[in-house]
């Protein structure tokens with residue numbers, strides 16, 4: 001799939017990577033617990049029938065506690081504005097500084113089917129039914145009776 005881009009990214013670090021790296025266009029200082037909307041300076045035109053998902057980089061998350069507030073961020077195919085990354089410093093003590101040019105997140109492009117929501121009186125039955133929110137239990141030792149719905 002070819003995706004028109006204005007700007008010099010996103011870039012795949014390896015040919016078979018799912019995520020293409022997005023870089024910060026400006027320096028951003030993140031004290032503990034702070035969030036910021038970081039511009040990337042890039043605009044793209046995703047093909048109809050696809051969505052872009054902005055997801056965290058695991059290295060930044062594991063080493064510095066940097067994640068995304070809205071993970072995954074949704075890039076609509078029709079969006080032509082600048083891609084922005086809403087970063088969050090989850091570290092309790094360390095300030096983290098993003099420098100211009102740093103890779104701060106990655107963009108995954110996936111196909112999505114056309115969807116139409118159709119009102120009906122009743123839904124079809126399924127094995128799960130309405131059970132959720134931990135209904136199958138949490139660990140091998142805790143049971144489903146732990147307050148799950």
Ligand SMILES: O=c1ccn([C@H]2C[C@H](O)[C@@H](COP(=O)(O)OP(=O)(O)OP(=O)(O)O)O2)c(=O)[nH]1
Pocket residue numbers: 054070072073074075076077079082083084085086
């Ligand atoms: O991490 C993100 C998330 C979104 N966007 C851009 C692309 C997306 O198509 C648009 C709208 O995003 P979303 O639908 O998540 O935000 P909203 O709050 O629902 O805004 P809107 O009312 O414009 O849909 O903002 C980004 O640049 N980065």
Ligand SMILES: [Mg+2]
Pocket residue numbers: none
């Ligand atoms: Mg929206």
